[in-house]
Amino acid sequence: MLSEKRSFISEDWLSLWIGLFVFILSCGLFFGIDILGWGVKTNVWTDISKSITSVSSNYSGLPGLVSLLLTYIFMLIIVGIGLKMMGQNFIESIIPFTIIFLISFLCWLLGHFAYIAATSDKLNQFNISWSLNLTGEAGYIIALLVGLIIGNFFPRLVNKIKVATKPELFIKTAIVIMGAGLGVKAAESLGLASIVMFQGLSAIIVAYLIYWALVYFISRKYFKFSKEWAAPLASGISICGVSAAIATGSAIRSRPIIPIMVSSLVVVFAVFELILLPFFAQIFLWHEPMVAAAWMGLAVKTDGAAVASGAVTDALVRAKVLSEIGVNYKEGWMVMTTTTVKVFIDIFIGIWAFILAVIWCSKIEKNKSGEKVRAREIWDRFPKFIIGYVLTFVIFLLICMAYPGSINNANAASNGANTFRVMFFCFTFFTIGVVSNFKKLKEEGIGKLAVVYVLCLFGFIIWIGLLISWIFFHGIKPPVV
Numbered sequence: 146m147l148s149e150k151r152s153f154i155s156e157d158w159l160s161l162w163i164g165l166f167v168f169i170l171s172c173g174l175f176f177g178i179d180i181l182g183w184g185v186k187t188n189v190w191t192d193i194s195k196s197i198t199s200v201s202s203n204y205s206g207l208p209g210l211v212s213l214l215l216t217y218i219f220m221l222i223i224v225g226i227g228l229k230m231m232g233q234n235f236i237e238s239i240i241p242f243t244i245i246f247l248i249s250f251l252c253w254l255l256g257h258f259a260y261i262a263a264t265s266d267k268l269n270q271f272n273i274s275w276s277l278n279l280t281g282e283a284g285y286i287i288a289l290l291v292g293l294i295i296g297n298f299f300p301r302l303v304n305k306i307k308v309a310t311k312p313e314l315f316i317k318t319a320i321v322i323m324g325a326g327l328g329v330k331a332a333e334s335l336g337l338a339s340i341v342m343f344q345g346l347s348a349i350i351v352a353y354l355i356y357w358a359l360v361y362f363i364s365r366k367y368f369k370f371s372k373e374w375a376a377p378l379a380s381g382i383s384i385c386g387v388s389a390a391i392a393t394g395s396a397i398r399s400r401p402i403i404p405i406m407v408s409s410l411v412v413v414f415a416v417f418e419l420i421l422l423p424f425f426a427q428i429f430l431w432h433e434p435m436v437a438a439a440w441m442g443l444a445v446k447t448d449g450a451a452v453a454s455g456a457v458t459d460a461l462v463r464a465k466v467l468s469e470i471g472v473n474y475k476e477g478w479m480v481m482t483t484t485t486v487k488v489f490i491d492i493f494i495g496i497w498a499f500i501l502a503v504i505w506c507s508k509i510e511k512n513k514s515g516e517k518v519r520a521r522e523i524w525d526r527f528p529k530f531i532i533g534y535v536l537t538f539v540i541f542l543l544i545c546m547a548y549p550g551s552i553n554n555a556n557a558a559s560n561g562a563n564t565f566r567v568m569f570f571c572f573t574f575f576t577i578g579v580v581s582n583f584k585k586l587k588e589e590g591i592g593k594l595a596v597v598y599v600l601c602l603f604g605f606i607i608w609i610g611l612l613i614s615w616i617f618f619h620g621i622k623p624p625v626v
Contacts (some may be wrong), residue, residue, distance in 0.1 A: 154230045156314045157395065161533040163223055164321025168537045171325065171562035174554045175544075179203045182557075184564030185212040189281060191259045191271050200564045201557065217246055219357060220568060224309070233308050241309035244302075248295075249288050249571035256284025259286075264453055266460035280453040285574045286411055292578020303579055312576040313401055313500075316391050316408075319569035323388070326559040326566075327491050328541030330484060332552060351613055356383035357497075360601045368597050372509060373399045376501065377407050378594065382601050384493055386411035386446035387573070390503035392498040395528035397505045405577050406591055410598045412574065415450040422607070423454050427461035431469065434462045435618040436611075438479035442486030443610035455483025478623035492538065495531045502527045 154162075173180035182201025190196035197209035204212070221242055228242075229235045256262060261283050263276040277283070295302055302311075357379045364375035376397050383391035387408040394404035422444060426437035437458050445451040459479035466472050541559065545552050 153232075154227075155529075156231065157317065157529040159227045160314055160317030160323060161232060161532040163227055163526070164318045164530065165531045165536070166223065167318075167322050167562050168325055168533075168566050174558045174561070175551065179557075179561070181561035181564070182216050182238075183212055184561060185209065185216040186564060187253055187257050187284075187567075189257050189259050189262045189267070189271070191273065196254060198258060200561055208542050213250070216564065216568065217243075220246065220565065223255040224383040227314070228309065228311075238309050239353040241306040244306050245309055245572055245575060246568075247258055248291060249568070249575040251290035251494055252291055252575065253281075253284035253567070253571045256287050257281045264460075266457060276330070277414055278457070280450065281449065282450055282453070284414070285447075285570060286416060288571050288575040289409060289578045292583055293579075293583075296579040296581055297583050300610065305578070310576045310579050310582060312405060312573050313395075315569045315572040315576065317376070317395075317530035318526070319573065320388050321530050321537060322562050322566040323491070324537035325541045325555075325562055328538040329545060329552065329555045329559050331492070331538070331613055332542050332545030332555070350546065355609060356606055359605065363601060364597055368593060370593075370597070373397065374403055374594075376405045378597060380497065380501075381407040381573050382446070382598060382606060384490060384497060386415065388491070389494050389497070392494050392528050392531060394499045395530075396502040397509075402580075405581065406594055407574075408577055409581060410448050410595055414598060414602060415445060415447040415490055418445045418602075418607075419450045419457075421456050423457040423461055426458045427465050431465040433464050433615070433619060434466065434474060434479055434623055435482055435621040436614045437462055438482035439486050439614035439618045440611050442483040442490070443614060444607045447557060451487045452480065452484055455480045458483070471477065472621045473626040474623040482618070495535045498531050499527050 167181070170180045179201050182199060182203045184200045186198050186200040188196055188198060197213055198207070199205065199207045199212040221239065224242055225235045228238045256279070259271040259273055259276060260277055260614050261277050263271050263273065264280060265276070268274065268276060278285070359374050360379040360382050364370040364378055365372070370378065377390045377393045377399055380393035381387070381404070383389070390404040390407040390411065393399075394440055396402070406572070421442060422459045426440065430437035438455055441454040441458055442451055445454045459476065462473050463476065464481065466474060541555050545555050
C-alpha cells in the first residue's frame, strides 16, 4: 500500500513553483549559460533516427537518446520532489512517473511521423505525396486515445500509475512555462505592422466577449447545465481550449472532471478545424488573405493547431492568388496575423480567470446573509499558477522591449523551456485519458457536452469569428514580393 504523508503544498502552488524553476533555468542564456539546451526536441520524421535531437544547437553533438534520457531524469526529479511535497513517497513515485513519461513520449513521437504530422506545404520536404495534415500536435490526440484505452480496459495499470497521474498539475505547470514564449512573441509583434496589432486586439475582445456569453447562455438555458459546467465549457470553446478550461475550473473551484472533459473535446475538435478551415479559406477567402489569417486565430482552439492552420492557409491562399491574378504575396504575413491574434487570446486567459474569480465570489456564491465578499476569498479562489503565467510573460516582454538585442536569447531561452512545456502537455493528455472512465463520463454527461460543443463551434463561433475577421481585416493585404 502506498504510504501517505502530510501535504506541504497545494497542487496550484506547486505548479507555480515548478514552472518558475524551469523558467529561471532557461534564463541562463542571458548570461551565456545554456542550462536547458540538452532538452529533447521531437522533429517531424520519416527516418526515426532523425526524429529526436537536443533543442539547442549548443548541444548539437549530443545524441538524441541522451537528450531524451537527460529530459527524463530532470523531469523525474522535479515532479518526484513535487509529489513528495504533496504527501507522496518519492521512491514509490518513480515507476509510475516513468511509465507515464515513456508512454506519453512514444505517443508524441508517433504523432510526429510525417504521414501523420506533415502539413500540405511540407510534403515535398519529406518526399511524400500525402499526409493526414495533423501537425505534431497529433501526438496529444494519440496520448489521449492511449490514455482512454488504458483507463477503461487496464485497471491494474491505472492503479499502478495512480500516484503520478496528476493531469491538473501537469497542465498548470505547462501554462506557467508557456507565458515566457508568449512574452517573446508579443515583443516581436511590437515591431510589426501596427494595424495588425490593433485590429487583432480589437477583434479578440469583441469576439470572445460575444462567444463566452453565448456559449454560457446556451449551456444554461437549453441544455440545463449548472454554472459549474457552463463556465469551463464557455471558456474552453471561446478563449483558448485546454488552458482556458483549466484556468476557469480553478477560478470557480469546479470538480476536476469538468475541465478534463472539456479539454478532451477541445483537442479532438481542433483537429477537424485544422483539416477543414484552411481549405475553406483558400476557396472562399483567397481575395481577402488577412481575413482568412485572422479567422484561423479566432476559430482554431489550440495554439499549435491555430498557428499550423495559419501556415497552411498562408501557403494555400498565396498559391491561389498567384494562379488566379498573378500577384505574389510575401510569405509569412498571414502566419504572423494568425499568431498575433492567438497571442492576444492566450494573454486573455489570465485576465478572464481573475474576472471569473471575482464574479464567483461576489455574485454566484456570495454569502446568503448578504455580507460583502472579502478580498481574501478572491485570493484563495484565484488560480495561483496564473501568477506564474503572467510573471513569465511580463518578464520576457519587458526584457525584450528594453533590450531589443536580447530577443534572440529570449527566443532560445523560451525554446529551451518549451521542451518541458510540451512534455507536460503530453503528460496532461495521457493522464486525462487515464482518469476518463467511459462509464463515469457517460454518467457525467459527456454526450450532451459534445452536442453543445458541436452546436456552438460549428453553429456560430466559427461564423462569428469569420464576420469579426472580415470587419477588422477587410481590405488589408500582405506586401507583394
